[in-house]
Amino acid sequence: MDVVYVLDILGTFAFAVSGALVASDKKFDLFGVIIIAFVTAVGGGMLRDVLINAHPINWIADLNYLYVIFTAVVFTFLFKSKIAFLSRTMFLFDTIGISVFTLLGLQKGLSFNLHPIIALIMGMISAVFGGVLRDVLTNKVPLIFEKEIYASACLAGGIIYLLLFKFSILPEKFIFIIAALVVITIRAISVKYHLKLPRIKDDLFGKLK
Amino acid sequence: MDVVYVLDILGTFAFAVSGALVASDKKFDLFGVIIIAFVTAVGGGMLRDVLINAHPINWIADLNYLYVIFTAVVFTFLFKSKIAFLSRTMFLFDTIGISVFTLLGLQKGLSFNLHPIIALIMGMISAVFGGVLRDVLTNKVPLIFEKEIYASACLAGGIIYLLLFKFSILPEKFIFIIAALVVITIRAISVKYHLKLPRIKDDLFGKLK
Amino acid sequence: MDVVYVLDILGTFAFAVSGALVASDKKFDLFGVIIIAFVTAVGGGMLRDVLINAHPINWIADLNYLYVIFTAVVFTFLFKSKIAFLSRTMFLFDTIGISVFTLLGLQKGLSFNLHPIIALIMGMISAVFGGVLRDVLTNKVPLIFEKEIYASACLAGGIIYLLLFKFSILPEKFIFIIAALVVITIRAISVKYHLKLPRIKDDLFGKLK
Numbered sequence: 001m002d003v004v005y006v007l008d009i010l011g012t013f014a015f016a017v018s019g020a021l022v023a024s025d026k027k028f029d030l031f032g033v034i035i036i037a038f039v040t041a042v043g044g045g046m047l048r049d050v051l052i053n054a055h056p057i058n059w060i061a062d063l064n065y066l067y068v069i070f071t072a073v074v075f076t077f078l079f080k081s082k083i084a085f086l087s088r089t090m091f092l093f094d095t096i097g098i099s100v101f102t103l104l105g106l107q108k109g110l111s112f113n114l115h116p117i118i119a120l121i122m123g124m125i126s127a128v129f130g131g132v133l134r135d136v137l138t139n140k141v142p143l144i145f146e147k148e149i150y151a152s153a154c155l156a157g158g159i160i161y162l163l164l165f166k167f168s169i170l171p172e173k174f175i176f177i178i179a180a181l182v183v184i185t186i187r188a189i190s191v192k193y194h195l196k197l198p199r200i201k202d203d204l205f206g207k208l209k
Numbered sequence: 210m211d212v213v214y215v216l217d218i219l220g221t222f223a224f225a226v227s228g229a230l231v232a233s234d235k236k237f238d239l240f241g242v243i244i245i246a247f248v249t250a251v252g253g254g255m256l257r258d259v260l261i262n263a264h265p266i267n268w269i270a271d272l273n274y275l276y277v278i279f280t281a282v283v284f285t286f287l288f289k290s291k292i293a294f295l296s297r298t299m300f301l302f303d304t305i306g307i308s309v310f311t312l313l314g315l316q317k318g319l320s321f322n323l324h325p326i327i328a329l330i331m332g333m334i335s336a337v338f339g340g341v342l343r344d345v346l347t348n349k350v351p352l353i354f355e356k357e358i359y360a361s362a363c364l365a366g367g368i369i370y371l372l373l374f375k376f377s378i379l380p381e382k383f384i385f386i387i388a389a390l391v392v393i394t395i396r397a398i399s400v401k402y403h404l405k406l407p408r409i410k411d412d413l414f415g416k417l418k
Numbered sequence: 419m420d421v422v423y424v425l426d427i428l429g430t431f432a433f434a435v436s437g438a439l440v441a442s443d444k445k446f447d448l449f450g451v452i453i454i455a456f457v458t459a460v461g462g463g464m465l466r467d468v469l470i471n472a473h474p475i476n477w478i479a480d481l482n483y484l485y486v487i488f489t490a491v492v493f494t495f496l497f498k499s500k501i502a503f504l505s506r507t508m509f510l511f512d513t514i515g516i517s518v519f520t521l522l523g524l525q526k527g528l529s530f531n532l533h534p535i536i537a538l539i540m541g542m543i544s545a546v547f548g549g550v551l552r553d554v555l556t557n558k559v560p561l562i563f564e565k566e567i568y569a570s571a572c573l574a575g576g577i578i579y580l581l582l583f584k585f586s587i588l589p590e591k592f593i594f595i596i597a598a599l600v601v602i603t604i605r606a607i608s609v610k611y612h613l614k615l616p617r618i619k620d621d622l623f624g625k626l627k
Contacts, residue, residue, distance in 0.1 A: 026350065031360045035353075046260070051464070053473040055262040060327050118478050132555070137341070139350045141444065141557045151449045235559065240569045244562075255469070264471040269536050346550070348559045 004176065008104060009068055011097020014090055016041040016072035017083065019134050024080065026138050030073075036134055037073050041065065043130035048105050048122045052112050091191075099183035101127040102154040103161055103176055116166075120158045127154045149190035157183030213385065217313060218277055220306020223299055225250040225281035226292065228343050233289065235347050243282050245343055250278050252339035257314050257331045261321050300400075308392035310336040311363040312370055312385055325375075329367045336363045358399035366392030422594065426522060427486055429515020432508055434459040434490035435501065437552050442498065444556050448491075454552055455491050459483065461548035466523050466540045470530050509609075517601035519545040520572040521579055521594055534584075538576045545572045567608035575601035 019040025023033040042059045049057035059065040076083065083090065105126025109119025128151050135142040161179035164170055170178075189195070228249025232242040251268045258266035268274040285292065292299065314335025318328030337353050337360050344351040353359055370388035373379055379387075398404070437458025441451040460477045467475035477483040494501065501508065523544025527537025546562050546569050553560040562568055579597035582588055588596075607613070 032351075032353065035360075050259060050468060051475060051478070053262075053471075056323075057260060060260070060323065063324060063326065066326065114474075114478065115481060117481065117484065121484075136345060136554060136557075137351060139345075139348065139557065142450075142555060151453075240573075241560075241562065244569075259468060262471075266469060269469070269532065272533060272535065275535065345554060346560060348554075348557065 004100065004104070007096055007100045007180075009064065010093050011100050012041045012065055012068045013072050013075075014093030014097045015130055016069040017076050017090060018094060018131075020073050020076035021080070021083065022134055022138055024076065028138075030077075033076070034070070034073050036137060037076075038066075038069050039137060040130045040134040041069050041072070043133040044101060044126040044128060045105065045130075047129045047133075048108065048126045051125070052109065052114065052122060054108065054112065095184050095187050096180075098127040098150070098154055098187070099157060099180040102158055102183060103179055106158050106161060107176075110165075116162050120155070120162065123158045124151055124154050127151070149186060149195050153183045153186035153190065156186055213309065213313070216305055216309045216389075218273065219302050220309050221250045221274055221277045222281050222284075223302030223306045224339055225278040226285050226299060227303060227340075229282050229285035230289070230292065231343055231347055233285065237347075239282075239286075242285070243279070245346060246282050246285075247275075247278050248346060249339045249343040250274065250281070252342040253310060253335040253337060254314065254339075256338045256342075257317065257335045260334070261318065261323065261331060263317065263321065304393050304396050305389075307336040307359070307363055307396070308366060308389040311367055311392060312388055315367050315370060316385075319374075325371050329364070329371065332367045333360055333363050336360070358395060358404050362392045362395035362399065365395055422518065422522070425514055425518045425598075427482065428511050429518050430459045430483055430486045431490050431493075432511030432515045433548055434487040435494050435508060436512060436549075438491050438494035439498070439501065440552055440556055442494065446556075448495075451494075452488070452491050454555060455494075456484075456487050457555060458548045458552040459487050459490070461551040462519060462544040462546060463523065463548075465547045465551075466526070466544045469543070470527065470532065470540060472526065472530065513602050513605050514598075516545040516568070516572055516605070517575060517598040520576055520601060521597055524576050524579060525594075528583075534580050538573070538580065541576045542569055542572050545569070567604060567613050571601045571604035571608065574604055 016037040019037040020033050022040075023036035026032075028036065038059075042065050045058035049055070079086075102123040104123075106119050106123030108126075109122035110116070112119075114122065132142040157179045160182045161175055164175040164178065165172070168175065225246040228246040229242050231249075232245035235241075237245065247268075251274050254267035258264070288295075311332040313332075315328050315332030317335075318331035319325070321328075323331065340353055341351040344353075366388045369391045370384055373384040373387065374381070377384065434455040437455040438451050440458075441454035444450075446454065456477075460483050463476035467473070497504075520541040522541075524537050524541030526544075527540035528534070530537075532540065549562055550560040553562075575597045578600045579593055582593040582596065583590070586593065
């Protein structure tokens with residue numbers, strides 16, 4: 001089986017667990033937990049496919065996503081109190097997830113002959129929109145808009161991919177791995193050192209006062 | 210006219226009234242009420258059609274949905290204080306609605322040659338997503354995730370439909386009616402006896418302590 | 419360059435600024451601000467295109483939208499404290515935006531051979547849904563449902579367009595301008611005199627008591 005596919009599945013699993021945890025904290029019933037896990041895990045790719053008219057969309061084309069999500073919900077049900085102790089593992093899976101989702105989304109965009117900027121945006125939608133949907137459906141302000149460097153890590157990895165793809169002679173698999181490591185490294189460093197993007201608190205002139 | 214079509218219209222009417230009631234409780238203006246009624250009534254089928262690439266989508270293909278929704282808003286405007294007394298009737302219409310929406314969505318999925326599991330999910334999206342959209346747009350945690358057995362009733366009816374469709378020699382109309390009665394019965398019983406799905410409060414080990 | 423295109427760009431700019439302002443008030447980071455500006459500016463047209471199956475959708479077909487949105491975010495970043503003083507200019511741009519978005523959406527619907535009522539709804543979705551998405555993603559009750567006559571102005575302009583298009587011999591450009599002026603005038607008057615649509619507080623019988 002393809003390595004990238006395995007990583008995609010690991011990421012899907014991590015995203016589904018994160019959705020299940022948020023939903024169970026909100027005291028949703030089992031059905032609600034499954035829906036939120038589902039939306040978190042495949043929501044980004046689903047939106048991407050609807051926007052670029054790539055039918056059948058991700059989870060309709062490949063039933064394995066459903067099975068992985070269902071497994072993740074059962075896993076959360078069984079081991080919820082233990083998952084806190086697994087937080088490093090889950091963080092690793094989640095970070096692998098966003099890196100793989102970004103690059104697979106970008107590749108899909110390119111394969112549909114979209115402009116590289118649009119393909120890059122499709123990569124980021126794939127990676128971050130599942131979490132946005134999770135937060136909208138649980139009536140929270142989407143974390144992504146406030147949290148540590150997350151989407152920016154995806155953006156950086158995507159740009160590296162595009163540059164190497166265009167200007168290097170490296171094989172595509174190799175470029176994929178380098179770009180994925182860029183995403184993972186940036187995110188790990190930003191979490192470790194609590195790096196954040198600037199906000200628009202004041203304008204430039206305000207700062208000069 | 211087809212009986213199923215009449216039931217579909219009744220369900221649409223009930224969904225639109227439920228949307229109009231929530232929106233008017235939120236003090237939305239007339240326009241907001243119309244939008245919420247609209248989204249509640251056709252949102253599930255609309256999402257289904259977008260996801261399976263079934264164009265033209267439900268309310269674009271059949272203008273009657275719009276007329277029914279508009280009638281439902283006028284009805285709510287005229288009789289709001291009386292609708293409380295009609296709660297049994299509205300509950301009946303609403304329950305008919307989810308049963309018919311589920312089975313029509315499932316049938317549409319099958320007619321698009323989707324895997325039965327995907328078709329089943331499409332049925333459930335048709336039935337429950339309108340209410341989810343209603344709650345998201347009125348800034349509430351979607352009821353469906355917390356409430357009584359609702360989506361589960363749809364799921365059970367959908368599974369019955371699939372099983373009878375595959376393994377029985379009953380005519381399709383008959384299977385439709387049996388499956389719809391399953392949905393209606395489960396929902397009625399669960400509301401009457403306040404049945405709920407379990408939540409993931411604790412994990413299995415937590416319960417054993 | 420086409421005048422309507424220039425107005426479309428002005429409207430996109432105004433919508434993006436309004437999104438960026440809301441997001442920065444919510445203390446979103448730079449990335450969150452860009453996403454909200456983006457969704458506010460192109461969300462309506464994006465939903466319209468997905469619903470009527472018009473691929474490639476608006477911002478994928480024309481990269482200028484992205485550049486305008488990015489410029490609007492930089493503009494907001496630089497001049498946030500000054501924008502309050504520009505509120506009349508921004509209101510003008512925003513109102514031009516909804517009028518142009520409504521009529522372009524309506525025209526696109528007609529060009530897809532949709533029923534005039536559906537085309538009218540597509541025009542309104544183009545104009546108002548970006549703001550709805552902005553509010554949903556920032557976890558607020560959508561303004562459109564409570565605010566001054568806004569969607570109604572779009573509706574009136576759209577109806578004027580359809581009537582003149584069907585029953586007059588005026589050239590299409592001219593009809594466009596008349597209808598746009600109707601939207602702008604109604605909105606300006608309603609804001610000036612604080613006009614609002616009625617709510618469903620009570621029903622007719624309640625009022626008679």
